[in-house]
Amino acid sequence: MVQPVPAKPKKTDPAVVTPWNNLGRQLAHTLDEDELTNCMRCGFCLPACPTYRETGLEAASPRGRIALMKAAVDGWMTPDESFRNQMNFCLGCRACETACPADVRFGRLLEQSRAAIAEHAPITRYEKTMRHLFFQGLFPHRSRLRLVGALLALYQKSGLRWLVHRTGLARLLPPHLRQMDRVLPTASMQGVVERIGTHVPAHGKKRGRVGLLRGCIMDVAFADTNVNTARLLSAAGYEVVIPRSQTCCGALHAHSGEERQAHRLAKENIRTFREAGVDWVASNAGGCGAQLVEYSHLLQNEPKLAEDARWFAAHTRDISQLLAEGNPLPLRSVPKRVTYQHSCHLKNGMKVSQEPESLIRSIPDLTYMPLNKGEHCCGSAGIYNLTHPETSMHILDEKMNDVKETTADILVTTNPGCLLQMKLGIERSGLASHMQAVHLVDLLTESMEKGDDPHNQKEK
Secondary structure, rough: OOOOOOOOOOOOOOOOOOOOEEEEEEHHHHHHHOOOOHHOOOOOOOHHHHEEEEOHHHOOHHHHHHHHHHHHOOOOOOOHHHHHHHHHHHOOOHHHHHHHOOOOOOOHHHHHHHHHHHHHHHOOOHHHHHHHHHHHOOOOOHHHHHHHHHHHHHHHHHHHHHHHHHOOOHHHOOHHHHHHHOOOOOOOOOOOHHHHEEEOOOOOOEEEEEEEOOOOHHHHOOOHEEEEEEEEHOOOOOEEEEEOOHHHHHOOHHOOOOOOHHHHHHHHHHHHHHOOOOOEEEEOOOHHHHHHHHHHOOOOOHHHHHHHHHHHHHHHEEHHHHHHHHOOOOOOOOOOOEOOOOOOOHHHHHOOHHHHHHHOOOOOOOEEEEOOOOOOOOOOOOHHHHOOOOOOOHHHHHHHHHHEEEEEEOOEEHHHHHHHHHHHHHHOOOOOOEEEEEEHHHHHHHHHOOOOOOOOOOOO
């Protein structure tokens, strides 16, 4: 159990040099003082915060974490292991930002704190190796991701997965990972560019030129959704370009304190999409989109890039926004009961909530079933279900109690991490026989393709 904030912290000795003292100095140098002092300690964030609802600890709330940050900045405490634990215990869902009357950007404070932790706090050799492997060695490299997709597809299709579960080898894994393995979608080394090329023309009245962010995990585990995204945008009147040179959005890096790498990835994407001459940058993943709109903040101290970064952030749109503003889609009957789970970063980061629900309600013969507390986090939060499985699974199980009450046939969400978490929740709660989880894009595509569809595109 994470310990609460000490009642009477002692002021630190500035002459002492330790990794933790260096962390305190870094926090004092980098944390946004305005954001820290804007917190009025009113408590509106408390009921919105998943970890506060889980523990009841002040230190596990947004204002409690801000108090810890401010104590470190002011020198009243030396950050230590409990400080790091509290920063990492946060899901980063940013629901506190939506609830905050003072508009405190807690997500930025959290990322600044985690960046300082990643740079100065003690770390094991194993953790350092794993961070380097994934954040620098894998996610930014398309060819390596494709190889991972090919290996995962081989495991899934060759009978190896069946053998692992049949022989009991899967029992070596924690229960939630065994269940996750069963619900993983079929991976592929062929992403959206390999399937439909880099350009899809607009149909009907042209609404603009859109650059599609294909993502990293998205293009391996949900490549079909990327293809469907391009086809929906085309049907809505957008010319779609998918630049080959784009890279990972950097969301996982920023959330994990890998600030320099997040900056580098942001610069690459800004240059790529600027050169593509697009009117909009489209994201079909809430977590990615929320990172893209933060590019102007990430690069605010780099004058040569600041203008392009502001343009990029201002012209980033979620797929639901573009579809809602585009030509009407030729949607056809889907006589199902459907409910919707908000993506935290789409709702709290990009401030998009109405468009997905409106698109779902526009499908003929569909019955929309509102989800109680659908704005509450599902517990996925990037890799939180791997780093804090017990808390994540408890949050998920609570979520599924509300999902059951909807009696829905289909559970829709708008982020790959949320989608995997919802699939896992359906498996854990025994709903797999009569409920499925799908991405909003795939539901709309199913509706559009019920009858003859003149907008289907052949590979280019």
